[in-house]
Amino acid sequence: xxxxxxxxxxxxxxxxxxxxxxxxxxxxxxxxxxxxxxxxxxxxxxxxxxxxxxxxxxxxxxxxxxxxxxxxxxxxxxxxxxxxxxxxxxxxxxxxxxxxxxxxxxxxxxxxxxxxxxxxxxxxxxxxxxxxxxxxxxxxxxxxxxxxxxxxxxxxxxxxxxxxxxxxxxxxxxxxxxxxxxxxxxxxxxxxxxxxxxxxxxxxxxxxxxxxxxxxxxxxxxxxxxxxxxxxxxxxxxxxxxxxxxxxxxxxxxxxxxxxxxxxxxxxxxxxxxxxxxxxxxxxxxxxxxxxxxxxxxxxxxxxxxxxxxxxxxxxxxxxxxxxxxxxxxxxxxxxxxxxxxxxxxxxxxx
Amino acid sequence: xxxxxxxxxxxxxxxxxxxxxxxxxxxxxxxxxxxxxxxxxxxxxxxxxxxxxxxxxxxxxxxxxxxxxxxxxxxxxxxxxxxxxxxxxxxxxxxxxxxxxxxxxxxxxxxxxxxxxxxxxxxxxxxxxxxx
Numbered sequence: 001x002x003x004x005x006x007x008x009x010x011x012x013x014x015x016x017x018x019x020x021x022x023x024x025x026x027x028x029x030x031x032x033x034x035x036x037x038x039x040x041x042x043x044x045x046x047x048x049x050x051x052x053x054x055x056x057x058x059x060x061x062x063x064x065x066x067x068x069x070x071x072x073x074x075x076x077x078x079x080x081x082x083x084x085x086x087x088x089x090x091x092x093x094x095x096x097x098x099x100x101x102x103x104x105x106x107x108x109x110x111x112x113x114x115x116x117x118x119x120x121x122x123x124x125x126x127x128x129x130x131x132x133x134x135x136x137x138x139x140x141x142x143x144x145x146x147x148x149x150x151x152x153x154x155x156x157x158x159x160x161x162x163x164x165x166x167x168x169x170x171x172x173x174x175x176x177x178x179x180x181x182x183x184x185x186x187x188x189x190x191x192x193x194x195x196x197x198x199x200x201x202x203x204x205x206x207x208x209x210x211x212x213x214x215x216x217x218x219x220x221x222x223x224x225x226x227x228x229x230x231x232x233x234x235x236x237x238x239x240x241x242x243x244x245x246x247x248x249x250x251x252x253x254x255x256x257x258x259x260x261x262x263x264x265x266x267x268x269x270x271x272x273x274x275x276x277x278x279x280x281x282x283x284x285x286x287x288x289x290x291x292x293x294x295x296x297x298x299x300x301x302x303x304x305x306x307x308x309x310x311x312x313x314x315x316x317x318x319x320x321x322x323x324x325x326x327x328x329x330x331x332x333x334x335x336x337x338x339x340x341x342x343x344x345x346x347x348x349x350x351x
Numbered sequence: 352x353x354x355x356x357x358x359x360x361x362x363x364x365x366x367x368x369x370x371x372x373x374x375x376x377x378x379x380x381x382x383x384x385x386x387x388x389x390x391x392x393x394x395x396x397x398x399x400x401x402x403x404x405x406x407x408x409x410x411x412x413x414x415x416x417x418x419x420x421x422x423x424x425x426x427x428x429x430x431x432x433x434x435x436x437x438x439x440x441x442x443x444x445x446x447x448x449x450x451x452x453x454x455x456x457x458x459x460x461x462x463x464x465x466x467x468x469x470x471x472x473x474x475x476x477x478x479x480x481x482x483x
Contacts, residue, residue, distance in 0.1 A: 016444060048444055049421065050461040055474065058460040062402075086472055095474060099366040099460060331482055333444075342421070 005130045006171035007164050007308065008070070009317075011063025012280040013056045013142075014160040014267065014327035017046040019340045021155055027337045028150045035155050040241020044158035044268025046335055047144045049343050053082040054092045056161035056273075057142040058099045063321035064138070064163040065100060068170065072100045075165070076134025077107040079125050081117025081272045083190070083197075084144045085110050096140065107134070114188055115237055116298020117141060118162065118272035123304050126166040126175055137166045143271035148196035149346055156240055158268025160327075162276035172317060173283065173292070173308040179220035181212055182302025189300070199299075205243075208301045213237060213247045216303035217295045224307055228252040231307075232290040235261035235278035237297035239269045247295075260285050267328055272298075279308075281324040288312040354466050358473045365475040368402075368458070370436075371395035379436045403457045404432040404478070411447040418464040426450050430458075430478050443477040455481040 020043045025032035036042055047056070057080050065072060080092040093108030111117045111124075118141015125137030142161030147153030166175075187208035190197040200208075213236055221227060228234075234253045236244035241264050248258045261278030270277055275296040282292055292308040341347050363369040364382045371383030375392035381400065386393055409428035412419070419425070426442040428450070442450055443461060456478035465472045 048461075050443060050463070050477065052462060052472075054472075055460045055462060058474075062460075095366075098362055099474070101367055 003130050003132065003168055004171070004174055005126055005166055005168055006174040006311075007283070008136070008167040008170050008172060009064040009066075009068035009165035010172065010280050010283055011060045011065070011067065011163045011321050012161070012277055012324040012327060013059035013063065014277070014324070015045050015047045015051055015056070016331050016333050017048060017335050017343065018043045018266075018332045019046055019335045019337070023335070023337050023340070024155055038242075039155060040245070041156055041265055041268060043266055044156060045160055045270070046340055046343055047159040051159070052086045052144055053080070053084050053142045053161070054086055054095045056144075056159065057082075057092060057096050057140045057163065060140060060142065060161040060163035061096055061100050061138060064165050066321040067172070067317040068165060068167075070136055070165070070167070072102040073105070075100075075102045075106060075136045075138050077125055077128055077137045078102060078140070079109050079111055079121035079138070080140045080142060081111040081113070081119070081121035082141070082143050083112055083114055083117060083271055084146065085112070096138075102138075113302065114299035115239065115269070115271045115274055116296045116302055116304060118274075118276040119294070119296035119304040119306070120298075122164050122166075122276065122306070123178060123180070125164070126178075129166045129168060135167065139164050139166065141272040141274075141276040143273050145269060145271040146196050151196070153197070153199065156264075156269040158270050160267065160270035160273040160277050162273050162280045164276070170313060171311050172314040173286075173310045175306060176291075176309050177220055177224040177307040179216060179223050179305045180302060181216040181219055181305075183212070185212070185299075185301035187299045187301055204299065208299060209237070209239065209243055209297050210247065210250075212301050212303040213295050213297045214250060216305040217247070217251055217293065220293070220295075220305035220307060226291075226307065230291060231257060231293045233260055233282045233286065234258050234293045234295075235275050235282055236295050237275045237303070238262065238264035238278060239274070239297075241265050263324070263328060277324060283310070283314065284318055284323045284325065286310045286314060288314060354473075355471045358471065365463075365473070368400040368476060369397050370400050372398045379433060381436070381438050400432045400438075403455065403481070404430045406442065406450060406452055406454045406456060406478070407431045407437050408452060409442060409450055428478060430456060441477045442480070444479045450480070457481055
């Protein structure tokens with residue numbers, strides 16, 4: 001008999017630094033209002049110089065542990081999905097495991113799949129619990145995204161992390177269904193030793209983001225026999241403000257069902273953290289019985305889709321850790337472009 | 352390479368804030384010691400220091416060691432984590448001019464330094480004001 005598996009703890013982390021679209025646009029002679037309108041995005045988060053994918057993953061994991069009562073030593077796997085792992089060779093997951101006290105009986109791996117690496121960590125962690133191989137699994141999506149100076153990506157590439165602990169008992173949200181849709185579509189990539197990713201401009205839209213997001217959403221609804229009316233919330237990958245709203249509209253989800261997890265206008269695109277962070281914001285606000293559709297998207301390209309159903313226990317733990325919207329909407333520190341460049345190591349110092 | 356091994360040996364303190372509490376007199380040591388300097392006991396229990404505290408005192412660094420020159424000005428503080436127990440750490444993510452004695456802080460996992468551009472990255476905890 002198939003096991004019922006779900007989220008037993010979740011947590012978010014967003015750095016406090018922000019930079020506004022106007023501040024970036026003025027450096028490159030770009031028209032800020034058109035960028036803001038085109039991307040539906042006003043500002044983005046920026047990591048401090050002492051923050052990276054690992055530090056944010058640890059903070060998100062600690063918040064996830066605050067929302068459950070498990071012994072970290074019983075976590076059987078930690079997977080960190082990111083396209084900005086601090087090391088080219090050396091795992092991020094082992095640092096997270098050591099920091100939360102989950103070593104040494106544990107399996108760690110780092111995942112990469114552009115913006116889908118976080119949902120892929122979630123998918124594998126939950127799958128191992130479902131298979132009965134581990135008691136608890138921790139899946140994390142975290143990124144300090146990079147956008148080349150002056151490129152359209154620079155206006156959106158931001159930083160954040162979301163962590164989810166999966167288990168069989170004391171569920172906050174049951175996973176009712178999963179479905180993944182992928183093809184080989186080269187819409188965005190970064191070659192070895194390159195600082196910044198390249199993208200294929202408009203090719204990243206219809207053939208890539210929309211095709212995979214829509215196919216995964218339709219696929220999971222067909223597989224589960226559900227329709228948009230059966231969901232209270234939907235979270236789609238959010239590389240900018242417009243794309244997830246258009247996917248929702250095409251599928252028949254009203255804006256009200258998307259807004260709760262639609263963080264991108266003031267967060268930017270946290271890449272591997274994007275749809276997972278949206279999910280944390282939804283879980284912060286959801287009520288028992290609510291059903292959530294989450295669809296990630298990663299260039300290259302593919303989408304992972306999940307259907308979650310919230311349990312009675314969710315509302316007992318929502319306030320046990322800092323809420324995602326509190327990270328997003330409070331205590332922001334706005335940077336000028338010079339400080340941002342220094343923080344993001346865009347200034348080359350040749351001694 | 353020496354710094355890599357030393358950093359690794361200190362993971363319990365740097366990554367998990369594990370301190371040693373004397374089983375006989377209760378004095379807390381961070382980092383742990385083999386012999387309690389108060390009662391000479393050799394028995395300790397491992398405790399985890401809390402993730403928040405208050406600034407007991409602080410100073411602002413304007414001329415920094417090589418690994419920290421890009422961070423000036425930054426603050427180093429004595430942070431009281433338990434009643435009667437304090438430890439020193441960097442106070443991050445804030446304007447040093449706005450730090451005050453008695454300010455509430457939480458501890459966040461951060462990069463402390465790295466062994467050059469190609470060496471290991473050393474992580475640990477820094478104090479971050481709860482709200483500036």
